[in-house]
Amino acid sequence: MFEPHSYESVSSWTHDVDVIVIGQGVAGTCAALEAQRAGANVLVLERASGGGGASALSSGIYYLGGGTAVQEACGYEDSPENMYRYIAASMDPLDPSAARDFAMGSKDHFDWLEAQGVPFERTCFKGKAVFLNDTTCLMSTGNEKLWPYNLAATPAPRGHKVAGSGENAGAAAMQALLARCEDEQVPALYDCRVEALVRDAQGRIRGVYAIKDGEGFYARANRGVIVTTGGFNYSPEMVKENFPRLSPTADPLGTPHNSGEGLRMAVAAGASTTGMEGLIATASIYPPGQLIKGIIVNNCGERFVAEDSYHGRTASFIMEQPDQEAYLIVDEEVFAYPEIESAQHRLVDGWESISEMEAGLNMPEGSLQATLAQYNEDAARGEDSFLHKDPEWVKPLDKGPWAAFDISFTRSIYLYITLGGVTTNRHGQALDTNGGAVPGLYAAGACTAHIPRSGKSYASGMSLGPGSFFGRKAGLHAAAAAPLAD
Amino acid sequence: MFEPHSYESVSSWTHDVDVIVIGQGVAGTCAALEAQRAGANVLVLERASGGGGASALSSGIYYLGGGTAVQEACGYEDSPENMYRYIAASMDPLDPSAARDFAMGSKDHFDWLEAQGVPFERTCFKGKAVFLNDTTCLMSTGNEKLWPYNLAATPAPRGHKVAGSGENAGAAAMQALLARCEDEQVPALYDCRVEALVRDAQGRIRGVYAIKDGEGFYARANRGVIVTTGGFNYSPEMVKENFPRLSPTADPLGTPHNSGEGLRMAVAAGASTTGMEGLIATASIYPPGQLIKGIIVNNCGERFVAEDSYHGRTASFIMEQPDQEAYLIVDEEVFAYPEIESAQHRLVDGWESISEMEAGLNMPEGSLQATLAQYNEDAARGEDSFLHKDPEWVKPLDKGPWAAFDISFTRSIYLYITLGGVTTNRHGQALDTNGGAVPGLYAAGACTAHIPRSGKSYASGMSLGPGSFFGRKAGLHAAAAAPLAD
Numbered sequence: 011m012f013e014p015h016s017y018e019s020v021s022s023w024t025h026d027v028d029v030i031v032i033g034q035g036v037a038g039t040c041a042a043l044e045a046q047r048a049g050a051n052v053l054v055l056e057r058a059s060g061g062g063g064a065s066a067l068s069s070g071i072y073y074l075g076g077g078t079a080v081q082e083a084c085g086y087e088d089s090p091e092n093m094y095r096y097i098a099a100s101m102d103p104l105d106p107s108a109a110r111d112f113a114m115g116s117k118d119h120f121d122w123l124e125a126q127g128v129p130f131e132r133t134c135f136k137g138k139a140v141f142l143n144d145t146t147c148l149m150s151t152g153n154e155k156l157w158p159y160n161l162a163a164t165p166a167p168r169g170h171k172v173a174g175s176g177e178n179a180g181a182a183a184m185q186a187l188l189a190r191c192e193d194e195q196v197p198a199l200y201d202c203r204v205e206a207l208v209r210d211a212q213g214r215i216r217g218v219y220a221i222k223d224g225e226g227f228y229a230r231a232n233r234g235v236i237v238t239t240g241g242f243n244y245s246p247e248m249v250k251e252n253f254p255r256l257s258p259t260a261d262p263l264g265t266p267h268n269s270g271e272g273l274r275m276a277v278a279a280g281a282s283t284t285g286m287e288g289l290i291a292t293a294s295i296y297p298p299g300q301l302i303k304g305i306i307v308n309n310c311g312e313r314f315v316a317e318d319s320y321h322g323r324t325a326s327f328i329m330e331q332p333d334q335e336a337y338l339i340v341d342e343e344v345f346a347y348p349e350i351e352s353a354q355h356r357l358v359d360g361w362e363s364i365s366e367m368e369a370g371l372n373m374p375e376g377s378l379q380a381t382l383a384q385y386n387e388d389a390a391r392g393e394d395s396f397l398h399k400d401p402e403w404v405k406p407l408d409k410g411p412w413a414a415f416d417i418s419f420t421r422s423i424y425l426y427i428t429l430g431g432v433t434t435n436r437h438g439q440a441l442d443t444n445g446g447a448v449p450g451l452y453a454a455g456a457c458t459a460h461i462p463r464s465g466k467s468y469a470s471g472m473s474l475g476p477g478s479f480f481g482r483k484a485g486l487h488a489a490a491a492a493p494l495a496d
Numbered sequence: 497m498f499e500p501h502s503y504e505s506v507s508s509w510t511h512d513v514d515v516i517v518i519g520q521g522v523a524g525t526c527a528a529l530e531a532q533r534a535g536a537n538v539l540v541l542e543r544a545s546g547g548g549g550a551s552a553l554s555s556g557i558y559y560l561g562g563g564t565a566v567q568e569a570c571g572y573e574d575s576p577e578n579m580y581r582y583i584a585a586s587m588d589p590l591d592p593s594a595a596r597d598f599a600m601g602s603k604d605h606f607d608w609l610e611a612q613g614v615p616f617e618r619t620c621f622k623g624k625a626v627f628l629n630d631t632t633c634l635m636s637t638g639n640e641k642l643w644p645y646n647l648a649a650t651p652a653p654r655g656h657k658v659a660g661s662g663e664n665a666g667a668a669a670m671q672a673l674l675a676r677c678e679d680e681q682v683p684a685l686y687d688c689r690v691e692a693l694v695r696d697a698q699g700r701i702r703g704v705y706a707i708k709d710g711e712g713f714y715a716r717a718n719r720g721v722i723v724t725t726g727g728f729n730y731s732p733e734m735v736k737e738n739f740p741r742l743s744p745t746a747d748p749l750g751t752p753h754n755s756g757e758g759l760r761m762a763v764a765a766g767a768s769t770t771g772m773e774g775l776i777a778t779a780s781i782y783p784p785g786q787l788i789k790g791i792i793v794n795n796c797g798e799r800f801v802a803e804d805s806y807h808g809r810t811a812s813f814i815m816e817q818p819d820q821e822a823y824l825i826v827d828e829e830v831f832a833y834p835e836i837e838s839a840q841h842r843l844v845d846g847w848e849s850i851s852e853m854e855a856g857l858n859m860p861e862g863s864l865q866a867t868l869a870q871y872n873e874d875a876a877r878g879e880d881s882f883l884h885k886d887p888e889w890v891k892p893l894d895k896g897p898w899a900a901f902d903i904s905f906t907r908s909i910y911l912y913i914t915l916g917g918v919t920t921n922r923h924g925q926a927l928d929t930n931g932g933a934v935p936g937l938y939a940a941g942a943c944t945a946h947i948p949r950s951g952k953s954y955a956s957g958m959s960l961g962p963g964s965f966f967g968r969k970a971g972l973h974a975a976a977a978a979p980l981a982d
Contacts, residue, residue: 098883099643099644158648445821
């Protein structure tokens with residue numbers, strides 16, 4: 011059903027524009043604004059009754075750096091080169107050219123977002139959090155301070171949270187961007203579901219077939235169609251295919267419209283995909299940060315990930331453990347309840363001795379005892395020679411009683427988003443399996459392959475940041491494309 | 497056909513021992529020696545007419561460190577901690593406990609190998625090579641000097657080549673180890689193909705069913721069966737399933753007996769697998785080292801991997817490029833023919849200008865020109881801000897004419913070995929999908945999941961080094977296991 015329709019068979023077009031943008035989340039909004047400002051006639055087709063998409067439901071964190079106004083105001087040193095070094099070292103990006111463009115243009119992109127009215131405070135949060143319940147802006151949201159990445163680039167916080175309140179601050183950014191679209195009269199149709207791309211005999215994408223109010227119609231795009239339809243985490247079929255080991259307790263983030271249809275249309279029209287097995291899942295143990303002083307072990311009683319990792323990295327390693335089980339072990343001094351209640355990390359029990367805890371958790375005899383003995387010996391010297399957790403979070407866990415939280419992937423509630431998607435280049439052009447641009451087809455945002463390939467290297471804001479950045483790129487490139495002729 | 501036979505149905509046993517070792521490559525040999533020395537009755541079953549396996553056909557590089565006698569004699573500083581830091585930073589090992597055991601025990605393991613008669617010179621080679629055609633021992637065979645890993649651990653060469661001559665020096669090590677087996681009368685049957693494991697009603701592995709001289713027989717193992725049957729690169733079916741994008745021009749390394757049967761028997765008996773998608777492929781551009789001063793670009797004219805990467809890492813990135821195509825670009829000053837002739841990197845042509853080269857290689861207009869302009873600008877400052885190639889290999893490529901070698905995965909001859917396999921723990925026990933040990937079943941060597949998960953993090957010697965190390969572990973653990981009773 012996602013096969014492109016034949017251009018030559020279309021008898022009438024209800025719309026005839028330069029650039030069609032499918033989807034009005036952050037990537038689509040930025041693409042549409044840039045394309046129209048560059049002189050193109052634009053038409054946005056959005057499936058929901060209004061713009062915003064998953065971006066508006068998100069916590070509103072944009073990964074940006076290189077010395078943004080906020081970083082500067084808060085006294086953090088960063089540079090485009092430093093930001094790129096972090097990305098290159100930690101993410102092994104598939105397309106380092108695009109990753110570098112993003113790092114090099116990130117500071118200016120922040121200014122552009124702010125110029126559109128997206129509100130960012132000049133404030134920062136120095137603790138460990140996943141999202142903030144107030145309007146504070148800057149926060150570390152990745153593995154910048156994690157060994158060995160902290161050796162490759164000077165750690166700087168790059169999570170720029172929009173000044174909206176609560177977990178859904180993403181809406182504040184989208185309100186501003188959508189207001190711009192309205193001010194500038196960017197044409198948009200809502201409750202409009204695109205069902206297929208239209209392709210001509212030369213393989214060029216020339217428009218779309220869409221449904222609105224029960225009526226099908228064709229809209230022609232003479233310079234390009236930009237797909238910005240978000241991730242595929244609400245497609246049970248694609249999720250099952252790409253993530254065979256996903257827990258039934260895992261829940262998708264985003265909107266039900268993130269059903270992967272735009273991606274499938276692009277693929278049916280000749281685009282290739284990249285990194286479809288990439289997933290970021292989260293059920294953070296922090297806040298409070300003190301829990302990072304605990305240790306995370308698998309059901310063999312062994313540590314396997316530095317506890318100060320970004321929560322998505324921790325989740326990725328938990329997913330690889332035997333039975334996907336893991337426990338957070340704390341002593342009385344460190345004990346606290348994880349604050350993110352939605353994760354449902356259950357307190358298993360408390361025990362007077364480590365050997366009782368080991369038995370209570372059904373771990374092999376001596377395993378957890380050996381792990382804790384070695385950890386505590388290291389910790390007494392203020393180090394973690396095994397997994398290189400930062401000394402800031404290292405203390406001997408020797409103040410019993412001890413307690414364990416069950417943070418298993420199979421039992422806690424992990425929220426996830428998909429990271430793979432359409433292969434694109436730095437201009438936002440969709441690429442075919444040979445690496446050539448599919449003529450007339452662009453893609454940006456969560457329907458494309460993210461810069462980080464997996465939850466191990468993800469950082470919060472690596473969807474909205476690059477999504478908005480490459481949305482702009484796609485809009486500009488499409489607007490500048492030579493109009494297609496018959 | 498790989499389903500285990502029922503122990504209770506076996507009416508007679510032709511052999512009744514403590515430990516059965518399947519395969520007599522390096523892992524099996526080390527396992528058998530250690531098990532027998534620990535007092536176990538051992539039986540080795542080898543499919544070929546003599547011992548050695550793929551280990552004897554290899555270039556004989558053992559990845560070892562932590563301050564071995566050779567490292568010390570050659571003036572290199574290394575420590576177990578330093579070696580572990582390199583592995584942890586570059587390989588993201590699935591089982592850091594096992595990886596650390598390997599690093600911590602590596603120096604002693606070198607001494608043990610030498611005590612068995614495996615010959616290692618106190619010599620080192622400081623250049624860039626893939627294998628050595630003489631008996632020189634020590635060489636850098638991984639990404640130790642590559643950014644950012646060189647920040648996480650002090651670079652030290654850890655490839656210890658056996659003092660045999662040529663590309664197949666691996667035989668010299670196996671001759672020594674097999675001589676030990678003969679001296680110590682480790683029982684072995686040759687031309688003997690194991691067809692199935694034998695499992696009892698409690699799920700414990702109790703022996704094997706094998707064929708020799710056309711006759712099937714059962715051999716009982718009361719303490720354990722150790723599977724050391726090598727990789728699966730000679731199983732077209734498993735290769736096709738796990739590496740859908742493998743080039744038809746790629747050739748497997750090893751012996752035709754690396755058909756994955758041991759792995760499939762272990763899986764059929766309840767073992768899980770890990771990292772089956774891992775592959776190390778090689779068709780190195782060096783030697784000569786000067787070619788590293790060239791740049792590697794894809795068919796979009798863009799660089800994507802630091803050229804001083806270990807050749808297996810380079811290959812992994814080439815495999816991800818559009819059409820899996822890549823070119824090595826050199827100027828007249830750097831020009832040389834790649835010395836490894838088997839790789840068949842074809843000289844495409846020479847050109848008087850970069851724009852002509854770009855056209856000659858069918859790259860998008862301006863693409864290669866932009867890449868070289870930026871590279872040369874950086875190189876003039878003695879740096880590579882894009883991919884962080886070490887300054888040692890950076891010089892402007894501005895002395896025309898220019899030439900290109902086709903190093904595409906799809907056209908050159910890449911040799912590969914598989915990296916995934918049976919999931920094991922640090923004792924060499926085979927693990928089930930829940931992380932529990934499959935009673936009575938062990939595995940070591942190339943039929944198990946390697947410490948490096950992919951060619952991006954592999955280092956030459958990471959098969960023979962850990963294979964021999966964990967082969968010993970498995971032999972010792974099996975010999976010490978309580979004998980199984982009915």
